[in-house]
Amino acid sequence: MKADETRRKIVIAADQLFYEQGFEKASFADIARVVEISRGNFYYHFKTKDDVLAAVIEHRLDERKAMLRHWEQQEDNPANRIKSFINILIANQTKIMAFGCPVGTLCSELAKLDHALKPEAAGLFTLFAEWLEEQFVELGHSGQASDLAMHLLMRSQGVASLANTFQDGDFVRREVEAMYQWLDNQLSTHRPN
Amino acid sequence: MKADETRRKIVIAADQLFYEQGFEKASFADIARVVEISRGNFYYHFKTKDDVLAAVIEHRLDERKAMLRHWEQQEDNPANRIKSFINILIANQTKIMAFGCPVGTLCSELAKLDHALKPEAAGLFTLFAEWLEEQFVELGHSGQASDLAMHLLMRSQGVASLANTFQDGDFVRREVEAMYQWLDNQLSTHRPN
Numbered sequence: 001m002k003a004d005e006t007r008r009k010i011v012i013a014a015d016q017l018f019y020e021q022g023f024e025k026a027s028f029a030d031i032a033r034v035v036e037i038s039r040g041n042f043y044y045h046f047k048t049k050d051d052v053l054a055a056v057i058e059h060r061l062d063e064r065k066a067m068l069r070h071w072e073q074q075e076d077n078p079a080n081r082i083k084s085f086i087n088i089l090i091a092n093q094t095k096i097m098a099f100g101c102p103v104g105t106l107c108s109e110l111a112k113l114d115h116a117l118k119p120e121a122a123g124l125f126t127l128f129a130e131w132l133e134e135q136f137v138e139l140g141h142s143g144q145a146s147d148l149a150m151h152l153l154m155r156s157q158g159v160a161s162l163a164n165t166f167q168d169g170d171f172v173r174r175e176v177e178a179m180y181q182w183l184d185n186q187l188s189t190h191r192p193n
Numbered sequence: 194m195k196a197d198e199t200r201r202k203i204v205i206a207a208d209q210l211f212y213e214q215g216f217e218k219a220s221f222a223d224i225a226r227v228v229e230i231s232r233g234n235f236y237y238h239f240k241t242k243d244d245v246l247a248a249v250i251e252h253r254l255d256e257r258k259a260m261l262r263h264w265e266q267q268e269d270n271p272a273n274r275i276k277s278f279i280n281i282l283i284a285n286q287t288k289i290m291a292f293g294c295p296v297g298t299l300c301s302e303l304a305k306l307d308h309a310l311k312p313e314a315a316g317l318f319t320l321f322a323e324w325l326e327e328q329f330v331e332l333g334h335s336g337q338a339s340d341l342a343m344h345l346l347m348r349s350q351g352v353a354s355l356a357n358t359f360q361d362g363d364f365v366r367r368e369v370e371a372m373y374q375w376l377d378n379q380l381s382t383h384r385p386n
Contacts, residue, residue, distance in 0.1 A: 022305040024217045100301045107358040108293045108301060112215040122358050150355065150364055151371070158351025162343065165300040165315050171343055178344070 007045045007055075009035045015056045019095075019102045023053060023109055050117065057120045060102070061127060068131050078135035079187055082152070085132060086179045089159050089172055097167045101160035103128075129153055139187065148186060155179055200238045200248075202228045208249045212288075212295045216246060216302055243310065250313045253295070254320060261324050271328035272380055275345070278325060279372045282352050282365055290360045294353035296321075322346055332380065341379060348372055 013034040017026035028049060032042045046052045071084045089096065099105065103124040110118045132149035141148055159175045162168075206227040210219035221242060225235045239245045264277045282289065292298065296317040303311045325342035334341055352368045355361075 020305065022215075022217060022302060024215060025306060099305055104354050104358075105301050105305070108298050108354065109215060111357050112213065112292055112298070113218060125355070125358055147367060151368065154351035154355050154368060155348065156351070157354040158347035158349070161297050161301065161350040161354060162318070162347050164304050165297075165318055174340060175344065175347060 003045075006035070006037060006041065010037075010042065010045055010052065011055045011059050014052045015059055018053070018056055018106065020099050023049075023106065023115075024113065028052075050115075053115075053117055054120065057106075057117060057124065060124055064124060064127055068127070078138040079183060082132060082135050082183055083180065085128070085152070086156070086176055086183070089156060089163070089176050093163070093169065093172055096160050096172075097163050097169075100164040101157060104157045104160060125153065136186075141186065152179065152183075155182075196238075199228070199230060199234065203230075203235065203238055203245065204248045204252045207245045208252055211246070211249055211299065213292050216242075216299065216308075217306065221245075243308075246308075246310055247313065250299075250310060250317065253317055257317065257320055261320070271331040272376060275325060275328050275376055276373065278321070278345070279349070279369055279376070282349060282356070282369050286356070286362065286365055289353050289356050289365075290362075291357075293357040294350060297350045297353060318346065329379075334379065345372065345376075348375075 010031060014026070014031045017030055017034065021030075028039070028042060031052065032039055035042075046055070071081050075081045075084065103121070107118070107121045107125065110121050115121075129146075129149050132152055133145045136145035136148045155175070156179075159172060159179075163172050203224060207219070207224045210223055210227065214223075221232070221235060224245065225232055228235075239248070264274050268274045268277065296314075300311070300314045300318065303314050308314075322339075322342050325345055326338045329338035329341045348368070349372075352365060352372075356365050
C-alpha cells in the first residue's frame with residue numbers, strides 16, 4: 001500500500017469506529033487492527049488519536065460537502081433540496097437506529113470530553129445549517145432563513161436521538177412526514193409554526 | 194459515614210461524572226476521588242462500573258418520578274404540566290449547554306457501547322413519554338396522545354442537542370416558544386402539525 005492510500009484507509013476505519021463505538025472507546029489498536037497495519041506504520045501517519053480525529057472531521061466535512069453539491073446538481077428546486085436533507089433520516093435509518101446521528105453524537109461526546117476539536121466538529125452542523133439557510137433564502141424567507149434552518153436541524157437531531165433509543169420505524173416515518181408537512185406550511189404561509 | 198450514606202454519595206458522584214464526562218470516560222478512581230473513600234470501601238458497595246451505572250439509572254428514575262409527581266401536585270391543568278416539561282430546557286439551560294440532555298446523551302453513549310443496560314436507560318425516556326401521553330389523554334387527545342408525546346420528546350431532544358453544540362440562548366428561547374405555540378395549536382385544533 002502506498003503511504004497516502006494507507007492514510008486514507010486509517011481515516012475511513014477510524015471514522016466508522018468513532019461512529020459505531022464512540023471516540024473515547026475506539027483505540028489506536030482497534031483502528032490498526034481494522035486497517036491491518038503495524039503500530040509503527042500507524043504512527044508514521046498519526047502521532048495521536050486527536051490527530052486521527054482531526055482527519056476524520058475533515059473527511060466527514062469533505063463527504064458532506066460533496067453530498068450537498070450532489071443535491072444541488074440533482075435538484076433546482078430548493079424545497080426539494082431541503083427534502084433530500086429531511087430524507088437522510090429514512091436513507092440512513094438502519095445506521096441511525098444503531099448508532100445515532102454521526103454529527104450529533106460526535107459533538108455531544110466531544111462536549112463532555114471538553115475536547116479541543118469541539119469547534120471543528122460543530123463545523124459539521126454549521127455546514128448543514130448554512131446550506132439549509134441558503135435554501136430558505138432562495139425560497140424567499142430571507143428574514144427567517146437562519147431560524148428555519150436551525151428548526152429543521154433541531155427536528156432532525158431529535159428524531160435521530162429517539163430513533164436510536166426506541167428503534168421505532170413508524171415514529172421515524174411519522175416525523176419525516178411531519179417535517180415535509182412543516183416545510184409545505186412554510187412555503188404556503190411564510191410563517192414558522 | 195454509615196454504609197448506606199456512603200453508597201448514596203457514590204451514586205450521586207457517579208451520576209454527575211457520567212453526565213459531565215460520559216460513562217466510558219469516568220473511572221472508578223475518579224468517582225472514589227470525589228467521594229473521598231478508599232477503593233476498598235468503594236468495592237464494598239460496587240464490584241463493577243456497570244453496577245454503579247445500574248444504581249445511577251435507578252437514582253435518575255427516582256428523581257424524575259419525584260419531579261413528575263411534584264408537577265402533578267402543583268398543576269391541575271395537564272397543559273401547564275406539559276409546559277413544565279418544555280420548561281426544563283430553560284430551567285436546566287446552563288447544564289444542557291455544557292453537557293447536553295442527561296437522558297439522551299446516556300442513551301446515545303450506551304447504544305454505541307452496545308451496553309447491557311441500554312433498555313434500563315431507555316426507561317428514563319419511556320417514563321417521560323408515558324407521562325406526557327397521560328397528559329395528552331387528559332386533554333382529550335386519546336387517539337394521538339402517544340404520537341404527540343413522542344413529538345414533544347423529540348423536539349426537546351433536538352433543542353438540547355443543538356444547544357449543547359451551539360451554546361445559543363436565543364435559539365433555545367425561540368424553540369421553547371415554538372413548543373408552547375405548538376402545544377396551544379394542539380389544544381385548539383386537535384390536529385398535530
